[in-house]
Amino acid sequence: MFGNTWLYKGLIHMCDIIQIRRExxxxxxVGMDLPKTLKYIINHLEGLKNIDYKVIEGKAVVAKTKHHKNNRFLAFRSDMDALPVEELNDISYKSIxxxxMHACGHDAHxxxxxxxxxxxxxxxxxEIGxxxxxxxxxxGNAGAKWLIDHGxxxxxxxxxxxxxxxxxSLRTGVVASRPGPLFIGTEEFHLKLHGTGGHAGFPENSIDLIEIFVNIFSDSRREAIKIANGDKxxxxxxxxITNGRNNVFPSILNTEGTIRAYDNTLMKALENNLLKYCKLYANxxxxxxxxxxxxxxVNDSDSFSIIKKASADNKILLKEIEPLRIGEDFSYYLSKTRGAMFLLGCAGNGIFNRKLHSQNFEIDESSLKIGLNLFITIYDLCI
Incomplete structure (x- = not known):
């Protein structure tokens, strides 16, 4: 598709892409402040004469083409942050x-x-920018929302x-995506109950926070089934946790959890449901x-079709999967424009059973060239 010149350059890129990923x-x-990572990205972009870049509040980099034939623009995104995980891999490029550790593949992205x-x-x-x-x-920091809020x-x-x-979970040479919901919406909640505490022998002088919590827990979960009405x-x-003991009523109870749904309206309804029962039982x-x-x-159907065509053009198998129950802040970009995301298989060449967020997460690095070629083909198909 790209001619012999690009095939040759593709091999050069393959060497570079592995080195870049390992460095x-x-x-x-971790988080929003990534000075070494930011410096690395900037140093690389400074060598590209046809691309400008801007550093946003010392936390992010947004680059764009200087010249193109019309006013059309596409965007491609990579996350940069790692996880507070101790790496166990015995490799020459282990985290220093x-x-x-980069236990979620953002180094590869x-x-x-x-x-x-x-x-x-x-x-x-x-042709297009x-x-x-x-x-x-x-x-966990909603960096995509932060970037959009920063214009x-x-x-x-x-x-x-x-x-x-x-x-x-996918072997190298396979990608996965779907039109419509791909990742679930997520949020975390924290609930703190206040009581008077006291000796277990004098319950009339205390507020039983355990009983209050059990009522909130049971009734809010029972009501959630009705609210969802069959939706996942x-x-x-x-x-x-509480500050109570075997013979002491606690004066503080802390509990935390998560609400997840494929529909924003349902997520809000589940929030309000929890609040309702907190007010009912805890005043x-x-x-x-x-x-x-x-x-x-939520992948736009036309953008998904472009990913599907790009996969076929590269002789890559695309699996249409059920929506995943994990969160991704790429959703904030999709609230502003059309687009889609896909999962890139990276299990192979002896690299198997390396789960996301685990201490031994690793990728088959031959998957990097596949991801690169898919981005290039997606760009080409959008012209």
Whole structure:
């Protein structure tokens, strides 16, 4: 599709893409402040004469083509942050930061997007412009929302946006996606109940926070089934602790959990349901807070069709899967423009059973070239 010249350049990119990924793998950083990662990205982009870049508040980099034939723009996104996980892999490019690891493949995402930027930079006069988004804080900080709030689409709203995610449950040479919901919407909640405490022998002088919690837990979960009316959701309490003892009523009870759904309206209804039963059983003696929600990732059907065609053109098997019950803040971009995301298989060449977020997560690096070629083909199909 790209001719012999690109096939040759593709091999060169393959060498570079592995090196880039390994160098980034060694310097993982968590959250919104990623100084080493940011410096690495900037150093790479500075060598691309046809691409401008802007650093956003010292936390993110947004690059775009300087020249192209018309006012059309596409966007491609990579997350940059790592996880607070101690790496156990015995590899030459192991994380040099104790207790921090690229255990979700964001190092691979960055390597693919940087090499894609190299390819676009090599075009004399690209048909349409490209925005390259290097985003912090995907792992729980809603970095995509932060970037949008800081106006990355104020000047240019791309006509479509695409992203990929490494997925070790799929073998190398396979990708997965679907039209419509791909990732579930998620948010976390924290509930704190206040009581008077007291001796178990004098229950009349105390407020039984355990009983209050059990009532909230049971009734809110029972009501959630009715609210969902057959739609898929998760309403889960995962941790509950008190300051009580075997013979002491607690004066404080803390509990936390998650609400997940493929529909924003249902997520809000489940929030209100929990609040309703807190008010009913705890009166005003409670504090209830919710994290910034990750909206459901809903792939635009036309953008999904482009990914499907790109996969076929590269002789890559695309599996249409059921929606996943994990969250992704790519959804915030999709609230502003059309687009789609796909999962890139990375299990092979002896790299198997390396689960996301695990201490031994690793990828088959031959999958990197597949991701790069898919981005290039997606771009070509959008012209």
């Amino acid at each position: 980034l793998h060694q310097i993982p950083e 930061h104790p207790g921090i 960055m390597a693919i997007l940087l090499c894609f930027a190299e390819y676009i930079n090599s075009l004399e006069d690209p 490209v925005m390259f988004i290097f985003q912090p804080g995907e792992e 990355i689409f104020k000047e240019y709203v791309p006509e479509r946006i695409f992203a990929l995610h490494m997925f070790p 959701y998760i309403f889960f309490f995962g941790k509950t 005003n003696n409670f504090e209830l807070s919710f994290s910034t929600p990750y909206l459901p990732v």
